[in-house]
Amino acid sequence: MNSPQISPFIIFFASIITSNMVLTNFLGMCSFISVSNEFKTASGLGKAVTLVMIFTTIINFAVYRFIVVPLELEYLRYVVFIIVIAASVQIIELAMDRFLPELHIKLGIFLPLITVNCAILGISLFMVIRDYNFVQSLLFGAGSGLGWWLAISTLAAIREKTNKSKVPQGLVGPGLTFIIIGLMAMAFMGFSGIFTIQ
Amino acid sequence: MEILKTILSVTGISTVLTVLIIIAERFLNNYGECKIDINDSEKELTVDGGSSLLSSLASNKIFIPSACGGKATCGLCKIKVLSDVGPVLPTEEPFLTPEEIKDGIRLSCQVKIKKDIKVSIPEELFNIKEYHATVSRISDMTHDIKEYRLEFDAGEEIKFKAGQYMQIESKPYGKIKEKAVRAYSISSVPSDTKAVELIIRRVPGGLCTTYMHDHIKEGDRVRITGPYGDFYRRDDSDQYVFMAGGSGMAPIKSIAMDIIEKGIDKEMFFFFGAVGKKDLYHTEFFRNLEKEYPKFKYIPALSNAAPEDNWEGETGLVTDVMKNYIDTGSGKHAYLCGSPGMINACIKVLVSMDFKEESIYYDKF
Numbered sequence: 001m002n003s004p005q006i007s008p009f010i011i012f013f014a015s016i017i018t019s020n021m022v023l024t025n026f027l028g029m030c031s032f033i034s035v036s037n038e039f040k041t042a043s044g045l046g047k048a049v050t051l052v053m054i055f056t057t058i059i060n061f062a063v064y065r066f067i068v069v070p071l072e073l074e075y076l077r078y079v080v081f082i083i084v085i086a087a088s089v090q091i092i093e094l095a096m097d098r099f100l101p102e103l104h105i106k107l108g109i110f111l112p113l114i115t116v117n118c119a120i121l122g123i124s125l126f127m128v129i130r131d132y133n134f135v136q137s138l139l140f141g142a143g144s145g146l147g148w149w150l151a152i153s154t155l156a157a158i159r160e161k162t163n164k165s166k167v168p169q170g171l172v173g174p175g176l177t178f179i180i181i182g183l184m185a186m187a188f189m190g191f192s193g194i195f196t197i198q
Numbered sequence: 199m200e201i202l203k204t205i206l207s208v209t210g211i212s213t214v215l216t217v218l219i220i221i222a223e224r225f226l227n228n229y230g231e232c233k234i235d236i237n238d239s240e241k242e243l244t245v246d247g248g249s250s251l252l253s254s255l256a257s258n259k260i261f262i263p264s265a266c267g268g269k270a271t272c273g274l275c276k277i278k279v280l281s282d283v284g285p286v287l288p289t290e291e292p293f294l295t296p297e298e299i300k301d302g303i304r305l306s307c308q309v310k311i312k313k314d315i316k317v318s319i320p321e322e323l324f325n326i327k328e329y330h331a332t333v334s335r336i337s338d339m340t341h342d343i344k345e346y347r348l349e350f351d352a353g354e355e356i357k358f359k360a361g362q363y364m365q366i367e368s369k370p371y372g373k374i375k376e377k378a379v380r381a382y383s384i385s386s387v388p389s390d391t392k393a394v395e396l397i398i399r400r401v402p403g404g405l406c407t408t409y410m411h412d413h414i415k416e417g418d419r420v421r422i423t424g425p426y427g428d429f430y431r432r433d434d435s436d437q438y439v440f441m442a443g444g445s446g447m448a449p450i451k452s453i454a455m456d457i458i459e460k461g462i463d464k465e466m467f468f469f470f471g472a473v474g475k476k477d478l479y480h481t482e483f484f485r486n487l488e489k490e491y492p493k494f495k496y497i498p499a500l501s502n503a504a505p506e507d508n509w510e511g512e513t514g515l516v517t518d519v520m521k522n523y524i525d526t527g528s529g530k531h532a533y534l535c536g537s538p539g540m541i542n543a544c545i546k547v548l549v550s551m552d553f554k555e556e557s558i559y560y561d562k563f
Contacts, residue, residue, distance in 0.1 A: 041288075063211075073207055080211055087215035094226040101312070105284050 006197060008139040011132070014197040015143030020121040022151045023185040028119030032152055033177055035110075036156060037163070043158030046149030048107040050142070052114045053123055055092055056085050057141030061125040061134055074128075081124045089115045119148055122148075130197075167170075233314040236260075241324075245311060249308065252306040260319065261326040263365070263426045264377050268307035275306045281317040283309050303521065313322050326424060329354050333418045334393070339479035342400040343445055344411060346391055355391045356424070358384060360431050361449040361561070364394055364424030368409035374462035380406035383561065385448035385534065387455045394422075397448040399437060429561040431456060435531035438526055439466060439553075441516055443471040446535035447480065449561060453533060458491055467523055470498045471516030471540065475507035491511070497523065516540070517547040526554030534560035554559070 021027050028049070036042045060081055067073075068080055093111045096104040114120065123144050127137045158180055167176055219255065229247025234254065236243070245254040252268050252275050255261075266272035279302050286294060290305045309315075331348035339345050363383045371378060385491030386395035407430045414420070431453045438457065440450045447470060454466055472478050477500075484496035499519040503509040512519045524530070534541050534546050541560045548558055 061366055067207075067211065070202070071207055073204070076204060076208065079208060083208075083215060087219055091222045092228075093223050097310075098226045101284060105287060136356050 006106055006136070008135045010195050011136050011197055014144040014195045015140050015145040016150060018195060019197050020147040020151055020185075020188050021122060021144045022148055023181070023188045025119075025122060027122040028117045028148060031113060031117055032148075032155065033181075035113075036152050036159055036177070037154040039109075039153060039156045039160055042152045043149070044106055045110045046145075046152045048110045049114055049117060049119070049148050050145030051107075052085075052089060052117075053120055053124040053141045053145035053148075054109070054138070056120055056181065057123055057127060057137050058090050059088050060084055061127065061137045064124075064128060072143045076178060077125070077128060078121070081121055085120055085124070086115050119144065151184065154184065159182075217218075226241060229312045232311050234258075234311070235314065236319050236513075237321075238316075244487075245250070245376075247311045247313070249311065250307050251309040251315070251317070253332070254311055255306065255319075260324065261328065261423050262319075263326075263528065264307060265365075265381070266307075267379070269356075270305055270308050273305065273311070276303050276533040277306045278302050278318040279304045279309060280318060281314070283312075283315060287523075319555040322425075323427075325357055326426060327354075327356075328421065328423050329356065331393070331420050331422055333414055333416055333420060336414070336416055339397065342479055343479060345395060345397050346410070346414070347386075347395045352428070353492070356394060357391065358388055358394075358425035360384075360388055360493060361429045361559075362425035362427045362534050363561075364396065364422045364427075365426065366396075366406060366420060366422050367408070368406040371409055371413045374405060374409075376405070378382055378405040378409070380404075381563075383427075383429075383445075383448040383452070384425065385451045387452055387459055389456075389459055391494055394424075395448075395542040397445045403561070428458065429533075429535070429559055431533070432531065432559070433462075435464065436468045436529040437531075439527075439532040440466065440468040441471070441520065441532065441536070441540075442468075442533045443516065443536035443540050444477070446537075446540075446561070449535050450533060451480065454487070454494065457495065458487070464493065466494045468494070468496050469516050469518075469520045470496070470524075472498060472500055473502050474500060474504050474511055493521070511559045515543075517543055520544075521547070523553070526549065527551045527557075530557065532558045534558065536562075538562045 015021070018024070022029060022032050031045060035045050063080060063084055064077065068077055073080070091112055093104070096107070123141050127140060132140055159177065162176055162180070171179070231244050232245040232247040234245060243258045245258065250268060252262055252264060253413040256457070262275045262277055265274060272288040276293070276298070283304070286299055287308050288305065290308050294303060295306060299379040299409040299483065301542050321361055325342040330351045333346055337345045355554050361383070363381045366380050366381070368378045382396040382398055384394045385397045398407055398410050400411045429449060440454065442450045450468060454468060456462065456465065468484065470478070478498055481498065487494050488496055496517060499512040499514060499516045500509055501513070501515055503513055527548055530553065533552055534544050545558055545560070549555060
């Protein structure tokens with residue numbers, strides 16, 4: 001498949017649903033499972049992830065095109081991307097505190113957590129592997145972020161219900177969460193006939 | 199060549215990003231000079247914005263109690279913020295009751311100063327200072343309790359209310375690499391302004407008590423801050439009932455001596471709970487006090503006296519012993535200091551004896 005032919009909008013919607021980062025690529029599972037106890041916090045983390053994904057995609061796209069490729073350092077992209085993500089999260093946090101204090105208060109404690117979210121690194125790597133252009137990368141980043149947000153909010157909403165209901169002792173906690181995630185992944189796969197990018 | 203290029207590029211990229219972060223911090227975290235208005239313009243501080251309220255106050259020698267050093271884990275650094283500094287953060291929520299949130303109480307380590315801010319700080323906290331002291335005397339009280347006398351450097355004087363406590367910072371020792379700050383009640387009298395005495399019981403595995411018991415020698419230097427706490431003597435009581443266990447004797451000793459020194463002519467009963475005779479200390483001191491001041495009674499009670507103790511005094515739980523001496527609680531104040539288990543048991547008994555809940559003061563540790 002030659003990527004540049006895919007419409008950026010297809011990429012956007014596909015990365016929300018059929019190629020969802022967490023439900024089809026299993027990236028960003030750690031915080032997906034550990035921070036999905038409450039809808040409010042889960043949704044907060046989801047929003048922060050979306051924001052960071054969009055920013056880091058833009059920055060990493062530029063860094064890759066204008067620094068990594070000219071210097072023939074492609075084999076170092078993992079390291080470079082991680083450093084860039086860590087640094088940009090720091091700067092985003094400072095900037096948000098300054099200009100969007102209310103948002104910072106809501107997302108504040110989640111921002112540092114995002115540095116180690118593998119979904120963010122995944123976006124940058126997929127963008128390179130699939131040879132996306134800038135618009136495609138941007139919408140891919142935005143879509144994946146929204147997809148991650150949708151997935152974690154849904155999971156949290158379901159877990160809020162299951163936490164209150166009686167479940168077999170052995171399933172309490174991660175066990176049941178894994179089953180729910182599996183069912184959610186299948187549900188998201190159900191859309192695969194509409195559009196696909198993988 | 200390839201290796202060199204790799205090293206240089208990664209270093210280069212990291213350096214550029216670090217510089218960017220530093221620049222961003224310089225511009226984004228620079229909130230200029232901000233004013234902290236304390237207690238309706240009673241005191242005004244000018245600080246550089248961008249850091250926490252707790253650290254800005256500390257750098258101006260106003261010490262808000264804090265045991266965790268600004269990590270939002272101890273919940274001690276509560277102060278009332280009068281201006282709007284944004285909603286309560288998720289990191290603060292676990293430490294604040296709904297009433298406190300309504301009152302504008304915040305954890306000062308979590309409030310970042312971005313603009314002029316108005317706060318209200320209780321008068322007592324202004325009194326809190328940092329003292330540099332030398333350990334001038336260490337006396338063994340029991341097998342696990344020692345009393346320390348800390349003399350302040352020349353020119354330093356303390357003003358405290360009997361019953362309050364100080365905080366000591368331990369230095370790293372042995373395998374312990376961290377510093378720890380812990381609170382200990384003052385056992386000396388407020389009129390002794392050039393030193394404080396502390397009674398410290400060894401807590402097995404305790405960071406600071408092990409440091410004090412095993413590593414501090416006479417002549418060593420320590421850094422202490424204080425006085426803290428709202429456990430101190432109030433006036434207007436017909437009779438004082440003191441109950442303590444272990445190192446809880448410290449603030450009671452201070453309060454009782456303070457009452458005597460000030461010539462307050464009220465009856466005092468001091469019930470001291472211990473397991474065996476080996477846990478009693480300062481007995482002679484209190485016996486002498488009894489002789490000099492007939493209105494002061496010292497009643498130690500052993501809950502599990504060994505036969506070889508030859509104990510002729512009171513036995514049983516300190517709460518049961520107290521009931522034999524005090525008939526009713528009306529008009530009387532009770533001061534309790536000890537473990538939470540002991541205090542809760544005492545409060546229950548005292549309330550059943552008509553002590554008013556607001557006349558029962560306690561310090562749990």
